[in-house]
Amino acid sequence: MSNIQDIVGDLDALTDDNADQYLTFILAGEEYAIDILRVQEIKGWDKVTTLPRTPDYLQGVINLRGTIVPIIDLRKRFNMPTIVYGPTTVVIVLKVLGEEHDRIMGIIVDGVSDVHNLKHESIKPAPEIKGSIDSRFVSGLTTIDNKMVVVMDIDTLLNSSDLSVEDNVA
């Protein structure tokens, strides 16, 4: 929660057509960025209600002011080593645009770091990615303060068939 105060971005991006604001977060030492307009809120980790017979990265559901919101552990989603949830562990609640209707979902990340303005041209296409992060989920790579940041396509990630087709249920 402490990071929320830090997330006061540069307002220039709002007036610049060529740039968008992105929220960056940390996952296993790597930095990822998501479109800030999709972020509904950021909240501390709290106990979830587990759903039976669902993939293990689907941590469970929480009550967000009367709405049932599913929570996804991104570390588990990408087969990264899991950690014990600590005080900086946060849930980023996102609005996911779907084909039929929009959904509210949460992702568990190690911590949120900052808000950046990224110019469209600064986001470079990602090379073919090996391993557990499918390149479909990555919309590009960019550099912030000499560090590489992965710009993530949350719609593809959270709408991916694994979440909606019964076959993949563990």
Add this chain to the structure above:
Amino acid sequence: MTIDLSQFKQTFIEESDEGLDVLESGLLALDSGSADDEVIHAVFRAAHSIKGGAGTFGLNEIAGFTHVMETLLDEMRDGRRAISKQGINILLNSVDVLRELMDAARDDVPPEMSRANEVKGQLDALLANSEDDQTQKTEEPESPAGDQTDSEDSFSEKFSEQFSQQKGWLIRFHPHQHMLRTGNDTVRMFKELASLGDMENTADISQLPEFSLIDPELSYLSWEIILKNNETQGVIEKTVIEEIFEWVDDDCDLSIEPLISPSNEESSADIVAEVSVSPSIDTIAEVTPADTIETTNNVTPIASPPEEKTTQKKKKSSTEGGSIRVGTDKVDSLINMVGELVITQSMLSQMGDEFSMDKLEDLREGLAQLERNTRELQESVMRIRMLPISFSFQRFPRLVHDLSQKMDKKIELKMTGEQTELDKTVMEKIGDPLVHLVRNSLDHGIESPEVRVAAGKSEVGTINLNAYHQGGFIIIEIIDDGAGLPKDKLLAKAIEKGLVSPNDNLPDEKIYDLIFHPGFSTAEQVTDVSGRGVGMDVVRKNIKELGGNVDVTTEQGKGTKFTIRLPLTLAILDGQLIRVGSETYIIPLVSIIESLEIQTENVNSIAGTTEVYKMRDEYIPLVRLYEVFDVQPETTRLQDCLLVVVEGDGGKAGILVDDLLSQQQVVIKSLETNYKRLEGISGATILGDGTVALILDVSGLLSLAKKIEPVKSYANG
């Protein structure tokens, strides 16, 4: 000057919908001969208020159409016309037309007039036909055939053509005495008339009483107005004149005649096309001189030639109102409830301001009162969504009436329990399945009169629609006394389709259940009513989606009975909270038969895998919830567990749980909104402490349990 009427238009349309329902049910009652005077009065009133409203909102098509209906109804009401089957049918068609026109008005699209004109023609013909003494035959051979289908536009074109040769209009205006009381001002009307052209006005003061007897609030005068076209303003349209008199329609005697030439005014006085007349006066077009027949045909909205019946298209009304009409008593009780809640709240907050331990008892009492208020409030709010099922049932008399005529069957529809209340959302979704079932009963169930007589039954078939509450469910039964389901045919069809093998020895219920299978129809002939084999599976699917189920029982030659079981509401359910390990689940109370402690000696296993429990004289399978849902239980030892016996689609089963917690009402939240449907889970809810608990779907859970391979043998319990 102009008031924005559009805001009231929606209300008018909603009210008219109700009016049309009244019209329809009244007409059906008249048809079956069970009507008394009150019914025909009610029917007339409904038509009358639709006409009035439509005029106000400028829906001239509806107003004009209803006017003709009203004329016919008026004659029936006054006993000047017998209530004939033909008349009723045409009036019923008119109701359909009005519904279409209403729908068009609702969507603000120009109405489709071809059907309206056709039915209007039928009405006019009926009107013109019987009243021999008053009406000359107006079915005029010389009238051009094209007129029959002409749209309104070309009509008006026609008559502006016609009257371009005319000099103007002769208007006879005789207000009823009380007209001024309705707030209408004759001076204003005359001013408007004068603005149209050159006006000459003669007042008839013969009715004026002696000065001392004059009541200043009454109107004693009548006028004869000659309104001539003047050169600057051109031809005066008749509709414009009518509009001026629109508001006084029912409060005066009015006639508007074309002024052909000032010299033969006297002779043309007979050619009366009475446009808007009080209900007590005859509204039949009186047409006398032969040379003006054609003219009159075109001007009068009520005299147009009769027409052959053409095939009727039934359009489905697409709009479903998003609003709900609630009885005032329900709203009142809600307001009372909120009042009490406010009092309780202020009491508690006062107590909180200066709290000391000796007030603890008061606090407890206050909280208990708060709880009671909240629960009552919740119930009241729920009641608002509850509507009597008659909303769904009321369309059936018409459906049965129409279909039975079409199929030459004699069918009587009986309905009971129309006042049984049901949640609005459930009601909306149950409408179509119900219609389908009733149509099926009509088409396949009830035999033709000859067959029935041959089978020794009364030639009139009966369809019963019953609705009643049972537990937390509403039961709807559709019973016919027809032929019943043909078991052999069903079986043969199923074998032909490869659904069952010929060697299978299916119990009867299973065979009858086949009708709910997709693509299954045994109708020898596909009619436009039913028989295409789509439907029964959709019926079952829709009902299942509502958390209900549908069953069929039948007896060959005696009839068929469909039973639909539906939950009363989709929003709230009574649940039993259970605990397995650290997880809390909710089992719908309606599914639970009983809960008991396990007597281990009653547990047996079959093939070392399936466990059954002997409960009194039956064996029920055991479901270990922790295994199905893969959670860590407190114990796997049977003797430490509790058994919740539930009944679902697949029969009874015993669910093993660690503990029974409280029973409470829970608000159902969908998992699908943000995630997806899960097998065995019907939804989620939020408990008092803010955490989420899952609601079990018992039927789904049982079928899920069957699929799961047991992890180990339970041979040793």
